[in-house]
Amino acid sequence: MPSQALIWIIVAAVVVIAAVVCLVVWNSKKSRAQKSQSEESQSEKVQSEKPRAEKSQSKESPAPQPSGAQQIASQDAAAAGSAESAEPAIGSSAETSAEEPAKAAESAESPESAESPESQEPAATAAVKPAESPEGKESRLTRLRSRLSKSANPFGKALFNILTKDNLSEADWEDIEDTLILADVGAETSAQIVDDLRADARVHSNKDASEVRATLRRMLLEQVGEDTDRSLAAERADAHKPSVIIMVGVNGTGKTTTAGKLARLFVAEGKSVVLGAADTFRAAAADQLETWGSHVGVPVVRADHDGADPASVAFDAAQKAVDSQADVLIIDTAGRLQNKANLMDELGKIRRVVEKKLPVDEVLLVLDATTGQNGMVQARVFSEAIGVTGVALTKLDGSAKGGIVICVQKELGVPVKLVGLGEGPDDLAPFDPAGFVDGILGD
Numbered sequence: 470m471p472s473q474a475l476i477w478i479i480v481a482a483v484v485v486i487a488a489v490v491c492l493v494v495w496n497s498k499k500s501r502a503q504k505s506q507s508e509e510s511q512s513e514k515v516q517s518e519k520p521r522a523e524k525s526q527s528k529e530s531p532a533p534q535p536s537g538a539q540q541i542a543s544q545d546a547a548a549a550g551s552a553e554s555a556e557p558a559i560g561s562s563a564e565t566s567a568e569e570p571a572k573a574a575e576s577a578e579s580p581e582s583a584e585s586p587e588s589q590e591p592a593a594t595a596a597v598k599p600a601e602s603p604e605g606k607e608s609r610l611t612r613l614r615s616r617l618s619k620s621a622n623p624f625g626k627a628l629f630n631i632l633t634k635d636n637l638s639e640a641d642w643e644d645i646e647d648t649l650i651l652a653d654v655g656a657e658t659s660a661q662i663v664d665d666l667r668a669d670a671r672v673h674s675n676k677d678a679s680e681v682r683a684t685l686r687r688m689l690l691e692q693v694g695e696d697t698d699r700s701l702a703a704e705r706a707d708a709h710k711p712s713v714i715i716m717v718g719v720n721g722t723g724k725t726t727t728a729g730k731l732a733r734l735f736v737a738e739g740k741s742v743v744l745g746a747a748d749t750f751r752a753a754a755a756d757q758l759e760t761w762g763s764h765v766g767v768p769v770v771r772a773d774h775d776g777a778d779p780a781s782v783a784f785d786a787a788q789k790a791v792d793s794q795a796d797v798l799i800i801d802t803a804g805r806l807q808n809k810a811n812l813m814d815e816l817g818k819i820r821r822v823v824e825k826k827l828p829v830d831e832v833l834l835v836l837d838a839t840t841g842q843n844g845m846v847q848a849r850v851f852s853e854a855i856g857v858t859g860v861a862l863t864k865l866d867g868s869a870k871g872g873i874v875i876c877v878q879k880e881l882g883v884p885v886k887l888v889g890l891g892e893g894p895d896d897l898a899p900f901d902p903a904g905f906v907d908g909i910l911g912d
């Protein structure tokens with residue numbers, strides 16, 4: 470059976486060859502697998518070492534602090550930071566730069582933390598401007614007195630020049646009267662002053678300039694009213710708290726400006742003030758008042774829409790003054806009313822509504838000195854509509870008609886309490902008769 474044996478030998482050889490091939494293939498696969506494993510672990514090692522190198526580089530030279538979108542982008546870096554956190558820090562600045570992205574990522578993730586009061590605090594503090602400290606009363610008076618003497622109010626000086634002539638003719642006396650009328654002293658009062666001067670022996674017999682000046686000064690002081698009580702109700706010892714002042718007058722006379730300046734005057738005296746913007750006719754008036762208030766830390770109550778009821782704003786302002794226990798409430802009003810009946814209605818309503826909360830101590834009529842006798846007509850209308858307790862005479866700096874002080878007091882029977890002598894925030898002063906007369910007589 471040699472052929473059968475041959476077959477068995479061939480089968481055995483094939484089996485052996487197949488086994489050898491299998492062994493070789495398995496061995497090569499195994500070695501390839503081991504190789505790729507080792508390559509993988511090698512690349513992993515390289516990969517893990519790379520950020521570490523980068524990190525350590527960043528610690529040595531701190532990166533600029535991330536902000537906004539950069540902070541959000543830094544979340545990834547922060548998330549990968551847990552393994553690195555175990556690494557020793559290199560200096561405190563490195564610590565900061567390593568920690569900040571994480572903090573930034575935290576704040577970027579959480580809207581609450583982004584808007585937390587703590588994060589807002591520095592901005593809020595930066596926004597609060599220190600309140601201005603307005604000029605005190607004495608310093609204002611000195612400054613305003615000198616301004617008055619330099620201003621265009623020379624009628625006292627003109628009178629003095631005529632009176633010191635050697636022989637006064639009839640024409641001279643007429644000049645004196647004209648000078649007084651042109652200065653808005655008023656016809657009746659001018660005639661009376663001329664009569665008094667003519668009757669004064671010192672003007673005729675004695676031509677000593679200083680004596681003539683003294684006589685003229687005394688006479689003008691008498692007309693202005695040296696001893697008149699010009700204090701504001703809010704300044705009196707028995708003043709209500711809050712003491713209410715309503716500002717009235719024709720538009721453009723300076724009501725809003727004077728309300729703002731007056732608030733400063735009270736703040737300078739250490740008083741707390743609330744301003745009420747009841748001029749709802751002109752929206753910008755409330756903005757204007759708010760600007761005045763913001764400079765000295767005085768709250769302003771205003772309407773939430775244009776054309777609101779002025780009386781309702783006045784009521785809210787009175788409520789605010791009561792709630793905040795303010796010393797003074799100043800209410801600004803509009804002056805644009807077609808007729809006296811409307812004016813009476815509006816001002817009367819403001820007054821009535823405020824009086825539900827507080828007594829009204831003062832109604833200040835704001836008069837523009839440059840309008841002269843025209844202003845007087847309007848003054849009478851306001852006086853009849855609401856009843857005024859005093860006058861704030863504005864723009865005396867631009868007027869050659871200082872005589873209006875004498876005229877307005879005689880016509881309305883109330884004193885000039887305040888004078889405005891410029892557009893500057895502290896260019897408002899209590900009216901001082903001696904300073905005024907010295908100012909108009911010049912040096």
Ligand SMILES: Nc1nc2c(ncn2[C@@H]2O[C@H](COP(=O)(O)OP(=O)(O)OP(=O)(O)O)[C@@H](O)[C@H]2O)c(=O)[nH]1
Pocket residue numbers: 718719720721722723724725726727748751754802803804805863864865866867888889890891892896
């Ligand atoms: N030169 C000078 N200007 C003044 C004085 N007081 C006010 N003014 C100016 O007069 C202008 C009118 O002032 P406002 O306070 O707006 O007048 P208002 O009476 O409130 O006007 P309405 O709100 O329209 O009724 C502004 O330009 C002020 O700066 C002053 O004493 N001297």
